[in-house]
Amino acid sequence: MIINETKGRVWHGSVYLADTFFRRFRGLMLVRNVNYALVFVLPAETRINASIHMFFMMSDIDVIWLDSSRRIVDFKTARKWRIYAPKKAAKYVIEGPVGLIKALSVEEGDLINWMPTEEREKAVPVKSLIPGKINLNGSKNSIAMVESVKEAKAKEI
Template sequence: MLVNETKERTWHGHVKLADSFFKRFRGLMLVRNVNYAMVFVLPAETKANASIHMFFMLSDIDVIWLDSARRVVDFKTARKWRFYAPKEPAKYIIEGPVGLIKTLDVEEGDLISWTPSEEKERAVPVKVSLPDGLSFEKGTNGMALTESVREVKVKGN
């Protein structure tokens, strides 16, 4: 979720963080239908670090540059196969589907915040030997698919 705190506007889409070198390098390149936002956390607040290229992009995107206080310093709809740099130094970059800027009603100076979407770990079937008195309601032959110990029940209780 992205929030323009200045104007109390919210975008309820999926948000991912690009907070490592590899995630920032990969970004949204080769993503066919951008239907989520990506917040890039840059190592330093500079214009050079905040420059982006649209090479190998399969669609146009909306881009919002923020300073270290999360204030908008620049924004635009970025077109494929072009290069962009913000007007002022930036610490964060938000890239998302075209229409994101309009939904948040973004203007320079607005305060933007975000909440990354949770990404659950995948449950994997594991064979376990159970002590007497323990069972999994839906499991058979010692096979169980569980995400927490709250799902384990003791017989007779």
């Protein structure tokens, strides 16, 4: 969710952080239907670091540039295969679907905040006792070696 605190407007879509080099590098390139927002956390607050390119983009997007106090310094709908730089230095860049700017009713100087969507775990841990494997489900942080299925069943009781 993205919130325009100045105007009390809220956009209820999914929000993800691009806070590492690789996430910032990938951005929204090659994404066909942009239906979420990506908040870029830049290493330094400058115009050059905050400039974006729209090469390899599959659709247009709305872009909002924020300074370190989360105030809007520039915003626009970015078209494919172009380069954009904010009017002033920015620490955060929000890229999202076209309509984001209108939904938040943004103007320069507005205070913006966001709540990232929790990313689901890629793997779900499950309890299992497999013969010949280490049992990490023991009590008091102990580790036991399971030797047979019969022994494993006996431990469950």
